[in-house]
Amino acid sequence: LSVIRRWHIREGQSIRSIARKTGLSRNTVRKYLNNRNLDPSYPARKSPSKLDDYEKTLTCWLHREVKKHRKQRKSVKQLYQDLVQLGYTVSYDRVAAFARQWRQEQHEAKSTAAKRVYVPLTFAPGEAFQFDWGEDFATINGRKCCLQVAYFKLSNSRAFFLRAYYKQTHEMLFDAHNHAFRVFGGVPERGIYDNMKTAVDKVRSGKQRDVNRRFQTLVSHYLFEAEFCNPAAGWEKGQVEKKVRDARHQLWHTAPKFKTLEELNAWLERQCIELWHRQKHPEQSNLTVAECWRQERPCLMPVPAPFDGYVEETKRVSSTCLITFERNRYSVPASFANQHVSLHVYAAEIVIVAEGKEIARHRRIFNR
Known part of the structure; x- marks a missing residue:
């Protein structure tokens, strides 16, 4: 731009002459001369790639692998082979280049914000579920009862499950897990909890916890890893926290009267599945929660026999x-x-x- 302006304004060369020297059309030269912006900017070039459709999935996998011990992480070649099973048809080099760029961006982010704590809220299919207790009211056998409700939510597909009890005790917690994994059709790799007394006997410094022995038996039975949030940090399981709030308007305010608690729980299970088919996924607006759950289900671990939770x-x-x-x-x-x-x-x-x-x-x- 500076050369064209110098030739035309300072040296008096014609637009035809400048077009011949630069190889540009006269209309382009004229547009540059009429443009008052002396420091033009151009959008970053984005070449379409077949990896674009799998970019989000690969990013979630990289986030998941970096959290593991280095000896347990999958290599980029193994991730490439997993993508091939999903239908990816381009070469391994494109996947390796994407992984290198992602690692470089993560390294730069850590170096520029070393003091900032950031917990990514993106999850790979089958990676995690979040759990929380909530308190709601329903009419059972003619009486308005205060119920303790167990909330489960798959972090990737956002499929959720509710089950109501009269108390928040160990046997209620175990029974809720049995029913949740039955409805989900599988078990995620890890569960995210707060520091509830039915799971944690004592909160120690950092992430160290004295886990209740009976709860640890449940975890060992279903083979998932239990992770506990920092005290007073509910945002670390924000998906299920939001579900506890939303369910009051979606379910409890319009709930009919029931004869028994079993009848209420059967109604809750049907309502949850119906909402899966009506609600759009917050990140994939072209898919419903039910469609995302069907995509995530093959990534879940198989459900063993129900835990004998007494x-x-x-x-x-x-x-x-x-x-x-x-x-x-x-x-x-x-x-x-x-x-x-x-x-x-x-x-x-x-x-x-x-x-x-x-x-x-x-x-x-x-x-x-």
Whole structure:
């Protein structure tokens, strides 16, 4: 631009002469001379690539791998082979170049903002789910009850699941996981929790936690990794926190009356699945949550047999063949009067065990 202006304005050369020397058309030369912007800027060139359709997926995979120990990370060639299984048809060199550029950008971001803490809220398919408890009200058997609701949300597809209980105890937590993984059709690689007492016995410095032994048994059964947020940092599981708030308007404010808690939970499960089909994914607006869940489901780990989630207590049978639990009495066969028995407490029933055998089973009664 400076050469064209100098030739025309200072040296008096014609537009035809300048066009012949530069190889530009006369209209282009005339446009440059009429333009008052002496420092033009041009948009960055973006050449279309077949990798563009897989760029988001590859970025999520790179975020996931960098969190692992270096000996457990997948190589770029292995990631390329995973992309090929998804339908990618271009060479490995393009994937390797993308990975190099991504690592360079991550390194520059860390060097320029070393003091800033940033937790990415993007997740690969099958990578994580978030869990939280919420408190809501519903009418059951003619009475308005305060319920403790377990909320699950898959971090990638945003599929969610709700199940209501009367208490926030271990057996309720275990039962909620059994039903959530059944509905999701698989188990993600890790779960994100706050520091609830049913999972964490003591919060130590940093990310160190004394995890409850029974909760650790649940984690070992389903083979996922449990991660706990920093204290008072709910934004680290912001997806499920938002779901707790949104569900009050989407579900609880319009909930009908129910005869039993089981009827309420069956209604909640149907409503969740219906909402999957109606709601758009917040990042992929052309897909519904249900469509994203169907894409994520093959990436989930298979669901094993349900976890036997009971809490055990020892009780002494009275002379009237009764045991007391939560201010309620449950009957025991007369042959075990005045003896000690083991009580297996589940979310909805009580199982009484003695001499290694089940001797009685009762529906659990809740005092509301």
